[in-house]
Amino acid sequence: MDSSLHEVWQAAAGSPFVPTVGKSSQFLVAFILLLLGFSLGGAFALNRSVVNLPVLAVPAALALAFGVVYMFCAVGVYV
């Protein structure tokens, strides 16, 4: 045990942890990202080509990735 940790806590009083996306906007952000992800994914599914991999699939996968994480949080499973 390190008794200096309490001082670390006191010293950090001015910088509370604030997440990138607040709890109140998690659902909206997650929903938009998932909608975007599925739309782009759907567009890629209709027109599969090497060009569309970076143009549609990569943004779709990114939107899905962050959308899924935020949707987990939005429904109360704080991952």
Added chain:
Amino acid sequence: MKTSAVFSTFLSLLSLGSAASSERKSSSTSTTLPATFKPPQVFKNSNLVHVISVEKNYVKENINVLIENIDKTAQDEYFVPFTADQMSRLGGVEVKDRKDSSAGPFIAEAVEFDQESDIQYLRIRFPKPLAPGASQTLGITYYLLKAYKPLPASIKQEEQQYLFFSFSAYCPSAYTTSKQKTEVKFPTSNIPDYTKLPGSGDVKEFPQKQGSKLTYGPFDEKPAGATQPVSVRFEFNKPVTHVSRLERDIEVSHWGGNVAFEERYTLHHRGANLSALFNRVKWQQAQYYQPNTFALKEMKFPLRVGSADAYYTDVIGNVSTSRFRSNKREALLEIKPRYPVFGGWKYPFTIGWNSDAKNFLRKTATGGFVLNVPFLEGPRQQEGVEYEQVQVRVILPEGAENVKYHTTIPTQSIIEAGVEIHRTYLDTLGRTALVIKARNLLDDFRGRELTVTYDYPLMASLRKPLVIFGSAMAVFVGAWVVGNLELKFATRK
């Protein structure tokens, strides 16, 4: 690249594991001495006041003693004897200098010398040695759990409960005591039975009774190890709540900006059993004309301001008899067990709640994070609550490393601490979990702090979206590859 990332994370986990094992060693609260050990007679207790409080459902004892070093050399170790049975139920030992509160920390630890011996010792190490002939006033506070027996052992549900407690009228000490007295404080003045002893001086008979207090003594000089068994039986018409196991989880989420708490209680009532079957009609009637009962019917959990989404469940599922009031000033969770808990009955249940991370988590100047949470929350009951085994698990985000902790709980109560891996939703490697096991704690310690610092690299925080990104890309690329496969028979040109 992924393989190297996995490998480096595995290495960091290994280092966490080794840190944990070193923690285990350092947090050990006992030392070993030879089996023939006897505390050297280097002190004399000039004056000793032993205050035993049986007001709550655990015993709180306070020994205020003026000690004098009668040896020729400076001494820094004082021993307090306990029976082996008491030692297993002893908790929350704290020692202070009564006259100088700024005197450094007194370290109290159990001494292991002979497992078979009925007398075990607690060793108190002074911050600085006491010079020959010098005196010091020690204030030794400790608690004993599972201290009472109901007498009668079974009563009707509308009857009053009485508890039986035995102790020594002479304070057990490893040194000669010149002058001492023992005060016993009760919850009410209704004390039907107590052992009487022949008095000394002006007093014909001990104890002297003043309201809800009994005083044995003052006694004249007693040798080391002198005991005088006495017992008391007193009214205690309140539940004797005993939590045999409390599992408390604190889960930190950086993505969600949330700290989630969950507490799982295995609660017992150690009071008088019912002598007849439980009668619901009588119980319901008694709620109006005699609401005072020894059954446990309600618990109040004052939570930190800002707590939200409270839940209360048991083995059957959600329990609807609860209220949660959360506003700017307070967050109070009031729960009623599914049934009134009488003596000998058990009620396991779970409560949980969320709070914004900003209330407990801060960023440090060095780029790490510091978490400050109460070690113990639990109910605040008039009759008190005792906890036999407590496991606090701080579940940090996946990939958190360099975990350090500090708690203001008495070190003698902590039996083990280490870092483990906890796996849950969206995890690939599992989350770093700091697990602290403690025993024999009381609700007096609710609100004592637990501070944890850790580092959380950016790549570790991006692990979850990256894993999902990788999976989604695999699906898209897979779809593209499968879509391009030519499965038809080629037509001859």
